[in-house]
Amino acid sequence: MDNAIRLYFDESVQLAVAEQMRESGVDSVHVRELGLRGDSDLNHLIRATQMKRVICTFDYDFLRLHSQGIEHAGIVIAPHESTSIGDWIRGLTLICGTMTPEAMINHIEYL
Numbered sequence: 001m002d003n004a005i006r007l008y009f010d011e012s013v014q015l016a017v018a019e020q021m022r023e024s025g026v027d028s029v030h031v032r033e034l035g036l037r038g039d040s041d042l043n044h045l046i047r048a049t050q051m052k053r054v055i056c057t058f059d060y061d062f063l064r065l066h067s068q069g070i071e072h073a074g075i076v077i078a079p080h081e082s083t084s085i086g087d088w089i090r091g092l093t094l095i096c097g098t099m100t101p102e103a104m105i106n107h108i109e110y111l
Helices: 017-024 040-048 061-067 087-097
Strands: 007-008 028-030 054-056 075-077 109-110
Touching: 007 017, 007 040, 017 028, 017 087, 040 054, 040 061, 054 087, 061 075, 075 087
Parallel strands: 007 028, 007 054, 054 075, 075 109
Antiparallel strands: none
């Protein structure tokens, strides 16, 4: 499974999404589980990149960091007002089933 996408959820995404993805076999962590709630977006992006994990978020500030040329392992972003837990699960299942970690480097996927 070296070629499987690994996920890092920031605090804007419900913990249940990380738990359900993990239950389906996708290596997933949530900042709450890591004890890192309240850390800066930049620190989350750097940490996720060091951990070789795609960051999943509702926070559009990550797009700003991407536009500044900050390297990352990938970003999955969704609109907060219209994305349910089920939407996250379906979208991430598709992304994890079709993309590789290499293809996600410095790439953004929108749900």
